[in-house]
Amino acid sequence: MGFQKNFLWGGATAANQCEGGIFEGGRGLANVDVCPAGADRNAVITGHRKMFEMDSEHVYPAAEAIDMYHHFREDIRLFGEMGFKVYRMSIAWTRIFPNGDESEPNEAGLAFYEEVFKECRKYRIQPLVTISHFDCPIYLIEKYGGWRSRKMIDFYLKLCRVLFTRYRDYVTHWLTFNEINMILHAPFMGAGFCFKEGENEEQVKYQAAHHELVASALATRLAHEINPDNKVGCMFAAGSAYPYTCRPEDVWEALLTDQENYFFVDIQSRGYYPAYAVKRLQKKGVFPVMETGDKEILRQNPVDFISFSYYNSRCIAAPGSGQEEAEGNLFKSAKNPYLKFSEWGWPIDPLGLRITLNEVYDRYQKPLFIVENGLGAIDTPDENGVINDDYRIDYLREHIRAMKAAVEEDGVELMGYTSWAPIDLISAGSGEMKKRYGFIYVDKQEDGSGTLARSRKKSFTWYQRVIATNGEEL
Numbered sequence: 255m256g257f258q259k260n261f262l263w264g265g266a267t268a269a270n271q272c273e274g275g276i277f278e279g280g281r282g283l284a285n286v287d288v289c290p291a292g293a294d295r296n297a298v299i300t301g302h303r304k305m306f307e308m309d310s311e312h313v314y315p316a317a318e319a320i321d322m323y324h325h326f327r328e329d330i331r332l333f334g335e336m337g338f339k340v341y342r343m344s345i346a347w348t349r350i351f352p353n354g355d356e357s358e359p360n361e362a363g364l365a366f367y368e369e370v371f372k373e374c375r376k377y378r379i380q381p382l383v384t385i386s387h388f389d390c391p392i393y394l395i396e397k398y399g400g401w402r403s404r405k406m407i408d409f410y411l412k413l414c415r416v417l418f419t420r421y422r423d424y425v426t427h428w429l430t431f432n433e434i435n436m437i438l439h440a441p442f443m444g445a446g447f448c449f450k451e452g453e454n455e456e457q458v459k460y461q462a463a464h465h466e467l468v469a470s471a472l473a474t475r476l477a478h479e480i481n482p483d484n485k486v487g488c489m490f491a492a493g494s495a496y497p498y499t500c501r502p503e504d505v506w507e508a509l510l511t512d513q514e515n516y517f518f519v520d521i522q523s524r525g526y527y528p529a530y531a532v533k534r535l536q537k538k539g540v541f542p543v544m545e546t547g548d549k550e551i552l553r554q555n556p557v558d559f560i561s562f563s564y565y566n567s568r569c570i571a572a573p574g575s576g577q578e579e580a581e582g583n584l585f586k587s588a589k590n591p592y593l594k595f596s597e598w599g600w601p602i603d604p605l606g607l608r609i610t611l612n613e614v615y616d617r618y619q620k621p622l623f624i625v626e627n628g629l630g631a632i633d634t635p636d637e638n639g640v641i642n643d644d645y646r647i648d649y650l651r652e653h654i655r656a657m658k659a660a661v662e663e664d665g666v667e668l669m670g671y672t673s674w675a676p677i678d679l680i681s682a683g684s685g686e687m688k689k690r691y692g693f694i695y696v697d698k699q700e701d702g703s704g705t706l707a708r709s710r711k712k713s714f715t716w717y718q719r720v721i722a723t724n725g726e727e728l
């Protein structure tokens with residue numbers, strides 16, 4: 255009983271939220287670099303305010319982040335000390351192709367990740383690599399419109415070919431796009447495109463989504479061709495939608511919300527556009543333009559496993575019900591009166607993780623991987639400088655219990671669990687540093703000050719024990 259022997263315990267990060275060093279090693283500028291902290295962030299990440307370069311009025315937290323570019327040896331050593339079996343990380347596209355459309359990759363960028371993988375190997379940590387964690391070269395956005403353009407498929411595949419070939423001996427587990435459903439909510443940060451005045455935004459989003467879906471299927475094929483041992487997963491922001499009441503209108507609205515999220519995985523896993531999407535997108539006149547052969551590409555190259563982030567469930571009321579709203583990953587939903595909330599107003603719902611695991615497994619019958627789950631909180635060192643983050647331990651303990659029940663009692667096939675994030679880093683949603691998730695504290699403050707020194711929080715030893723006992727001691 256319990257988790258399988260080779261269960262992959264670990265943690266997850268994204269290049270743009272931890273690396274910094276954005277002007278080093280020949281790296282080019284990316285969408286994720288120019289998302290400012292503060293009041294304008296939302297307009298920029300949603301594609302409603304164009305920002306293709308840095309200006310002097312804004313602060314850009316990705317520029318330094320936690321400077322993992324220079325600290326990765328120390329950080330991976332600490333992951334090793336916790337006993338990680340897997341480290342989920344992402345590649346900054348612009349380290350490999352600074353503009354995105356060059357014919358040859360940038361050797362300095364390739365060498366950097368090779369060092370990262372070698373470091374992981376020292377501690378027997380297997381990398382799980384997200385090929386694009388929201389990353390898109392600014393040059394491709396300015397020149398081609400980012401994922402609005404079908405040309406992106408080729409640029410993305412060129413990146414994939416380089417990665418699959420160069421890192422053949424280091425990496426066998428890949429994710430094509432982080433939280434692919436983010437495209438519907440924060441398209442500039444999530445997929446590198448902006449809107450033009452007065453255009454049909456839904457049409458643009460679903461066309462861009464189609465390009466990513468075809469790219470994902472082709473990348474899956476390529477990964478298998480280059481190394482038959484490669485396993486490729488999709489990744490979406492999960493969290494089941496609960497009807498606010500048993501009123502059929504609420505139940506219906508919750509179903510629509512789930513379908514909007516599952517849409518992407520339905521295609522990446524089952525290999526075709528689900529009937530509900532075909533009908534609804536056609537009716538609205540926003541069904542994407544496809545090329546001959548696209549359907550076969552999708553059909554023939556489903557993913558090997560399904561990964562997702564889980565932070566919270568969502569509670570959905572029919573439009574016009576006037577329910578109070580709560581924050582959450584990706585979007586707001588009705589405030590669930592039965593749950594507690596994080597300092598950022600996100601619902602805390604461990605049983606929701608078990609529900610989500612069951613729903614996703616029932617739907618796809620493929621191995622699952624929880625690649626993000628964690629609590630963003632303000633950590634205050636005590637008089638000895640120690641962070642006693644019992645609130646984080648409680649959150650993780652309850653979620654791990656729930657996933658254990660899903661495995662042991664419900665038979666869900668689960669490959670692993672990587673918490674978000676093992677080390678404090680920049681928040682994707684808000685750009686804040688003070689929203690901390692780590693087992694490792696980073697001395698970097700909201701105003702940018704700090705020594706960048708790393709130290710272990712109380713949760714560090716707790717998670718170490720969880721891994722050492724394969725989830726038996728929580």
Ligand code: BGP
Pocket residue numbers: 268271432433491563583584626630674680681682683684689
């Ligand atoms: C997901 C992203 C991550 C991460 C996480 C936490 O949407 O994949 O990149 O940041 O959410 O969200 P936040 O950073 O907004 O707290």
